[in-house]
Amino acid sequence: MDVTLLGTGAPQGLPRPGCPCAACATAVGDEARAATALLVDGVLLIDLTPGPAFAAARAGRSLAGVRQVLLSHPHDGPAMEVPAGLPQPGRVADGRELALLDGHRVRALAVDGPGTGYEISGADGERLLYLPPGAAPAGLGNGTGRTAGGGAGGQGGAVPYDLVLLDVLGRPDALARLRAGGLVDAATDVVAVHVDHDVPPGPELHRRLAAVGARAVADGSSLVVGEYHAVPDLPRRTLVLGGARSGKSLEAERRLAAFPDVVYVATGGTRDGDEDWAQRVSLHRERRPGSWRTVETCDLVPLLEAGRPGREAGASGKDVETPGSEAGGPGEEARAPGTEAAGRGAGAGWPGAEAAGPAAGAGTGRAADASPLLIDCLALWLTHVMDEVGAWDDATWEAGGRRALRERTDALVAAVRATRRPVVAVSNEVGSGVVPATPAGRRFRDELGRLNAAFAAECEQVLLVVAGQALALRG
Numbered sequence: 001m002d003v004t005l006l007g008t009g010a011p012q013g014l015p016r017p018g019c020p021c022a023a024c025a026t027a028v029g030d031e032a033r034a035a036t037a038l039l040v041d042g043v044l045l046i047d048l049t050p051g052p053a054f055a056a057a058r059a060g061r062s063l064a065g066v067r068q069v070l071l072s073h074p075h076d077g078p079a080m081e082v083p084a085g086l087p088q089p090g091r092v093a094d095g096r097e098l099a100l101l102d103g104h105r106v107r108a109l110a111v112d113g114p115g116t117g118y119e120i121s122g123a124d125g126e127r128l129l130y131l132p133p134g135a136a137p138a139g140l141g142n143g144t145g146r147t148a149g150g151g152a153g154g155q156g157g158a159v160p161y162d163l164v165l166l167d168v169l170g171r172p173d174a175l176a177r178l179r180a181g182g183l184v185d186a187a188t189d190v191v192a193v194h195v196d197h198d199v200p201p202g203p204e205l206h207r208r209l210a211a212v213g214a215r216a217v218a219d220g221s222s223l224v225v226g227e228y229h230a231v232p233d234l235p236r237r238t239l240v241l242g243g244a245r246s247g248k249s250l251e252a253e254r255r256l257a258a259f260p261d262v263v264y265v266a267t268g269g270t271r272d273g274d275e276d277w278a279q280r281v282s283l284h285r286e287r288r289p290g291s292w293r294t295v296e297t298c299d300l301v302p303l304l305e306a307g308r309p310g311r312e313a314g315a316s317g318k319d320v321e322t323p324g325s326e327a328g329g330p331g332e333e334a335r336a337p338g339t340e341a342a343g344r345g346a347g348a349g350w351p352g353a354e355a356a357g358p359a360a361g362a363g364t365g366r367a368a369d370a371s372p373l374l375i376d377c378l379a380l381w382l383t384h385v386m387d388e389v390g391a392w393d394d395a396t397w398e399a400g401g402r403r404a405l406r407e408r409t410d411a412l413v414a415a416v417r418a419t420r421r422p423v424v425a426v427s428n429e430v431g432s433g434v435v436p437a438t439p440a441g442r443r444f445r446d447e448l449g450r451l452n453a454a455f456a457a458e459c460e461q462v463l464l465v466v467a468g469q470a471l472a473l474r475g
Helices: 052-058 172-180 203-211 248-256 275-287 300-305 378-389 394-418 439-457
Strands: 002-007 037-040 044-046 068-070 097-099 105-110 116-121 127-130 163-166 189-192 222-224 237-242 263-266 293-296 318-320 373-376 423-428 461-466 469-474
Touching: 002 052, 002 163, 037 052, 044 116, 163 172, 203 248, 237 248, 237 439, 248 373, 248 423, 248 461, 263 300, 300 373, 300 394, 378 394, 378 423, 378 439, 394 439, 423 439
Parallel strands: 044 068, 127 163, 163 189, 237 423, 237 461, 263 293, 263 373, 373 423
Antiparallel strands: 002 037, 002 222, 037 044, 097 105, 105 116, 116 127, 293 318, 461 469
8 A cells, every 4th residue: 555645744734833832833744744634545545635636736636536524523724625526425333344445444543632543454455553642542541452442463462563653742652552552563653643742843843753663754654554664663671861840850750651561660659747848749640641550669670680581570668550549659859858848758767668560561462571661760779879888978979889889780780781671761961050968868869879870871862851952962
């Protein structure tokens, strides 16, 4: 099948008419996008874009052979134009299948929002999935092993699509569901459509899509379904650095939002009586997908080793299964004793606490060693370890605390080097600020700098987030 994208933008297009935002102001050239519409083999038109005949002509195509026009969603953009000679647009009822005379088959899929998804099969067996803006397949949970349209490739086995076109930026969880169900694999070409002004066009748009294994193409592009298009290799290990309130945690979460069975490792724990900390935890908790599993622990090595052959997942810590729990303190500001009151003892008390539950990924149909880890954050992990080895006392530090801390950090770095699990870790960048006034504060700053450098050396990608903007230091 040949698919020509007459438009790739949101229903109102990009730039939006009359919108003064920076994204709309810079959406020029190939980054300007009309409302999404697909022309399949010149005979099937999915959705309408302003001036479809001219859009087709600019792409070197004609609408003269179109025999069916289908709509996927209620139209709230510019007025629809149906060129003379085209069939009247219609929609297929959810679950129904439409067979075209030229051999295409179209199956309508229920989605969790207004509209209908379409699974299109070609005469040679190629399959594509198209979802309307802001929608995900309905009834497709993590690890179900069922296709969105019931077209499983044998009992208990899902057949991945060759091409998927969906609102990746607006609904990354839709891509996560498809991956969990086996409908998207490494060979699936994932193309973002319905692109709106929420993400700056140009390099930032393409960077964010590449981070989740997707890509964007310009209006007028033609795609051959089943033809593999490589996207940048997804890094197994990523370190995200940044200062307080820089947006580093949001960047880390965004990189895993389109993947299933993510294990969020919270090293900060809870702090009784600290309302500010509780508010930060609540904000992070509300931002994370409800399907993510949270583990409160500073015992990171067993979790990293769970991806190695012969290893089992598990760590001494609290396994919080219920979405919306109080787990998962943000790693925005980690402070050593002597700098400010908060910070010391963060994460303390987890060793010896209730053991973690089932291996990561249990009950989801996904192997434990395949579940990605998001560790937030290394600064709070270091604070906890320095508590344990007595690093804040000068005499204890010189008598063996320094050596004990090196052993713990070396073990963590070695586990990162050997892990086979996808890992995104967050840490504070504290070396650019004022010199701490106390020996304990300077010791923490120096040790965190050493840990960040050693951890970064084992990562394929390292990012520095400043004012919400991610700068690639490596990868």
